[in-house]
Amino acid sequence: MSNITIRPMEPEDWDAVSEIYSEGIATEHATFQTACPPYTAWDAFHIKECRLVILDGGELAGWAALRRIDPRWCYRGVAEVSIYVGEKFRGRGLGSRLLTALCEESEKEGYWTLHSTVLQDNTASLGLHTKCGFRVVGRRERIARDCHGRWLDTYLMERRAKADEPAGYKRL
Structure with a gap:
């Protein structure tokens, strides 16, 4: 088996x-995005903490990051997941x-949802998220069109923290 390492993502x-x-x-099947943004735009959109990469035998094989879903203070513990694994x-x-x-x-880091x-x-992503404790909480029908103009649905999946107040939770 290859040597697998997970570490924080670096700009490099x-x-x-x-x-x-x-x-x-x-x-x-992974996103409605049609092009990868430049690093500066991607960096501004994602939370600085909770950016991880996975390496297989020293080769970067995948990445995951979070972005806030709402800037209001009451939603400070809620974030959206992005996760991608290289084709090979x-x-x-x-x-x-x-x-x-x-x-x-x-x-x-204090995120509760x-x-x-x-x-x-x-289907691969649905299975992955389910395996990791996410559940489908809604289906948004005909929410967006793909690059071919076809209407698509999306599933909203959610995972709650094990504790009501995760380790990094910050009260007022």
């Missing part, structure tokens, strides 16, 4: 991260290891 990882993100975009690394359990690590890290929006055709 961006070339590999963006390549994996572009692979996900190309599947047309899929189907080997790396996604579940990475998502599990992200969930653990998010609780250390993680959301994930999964496109209707992405």
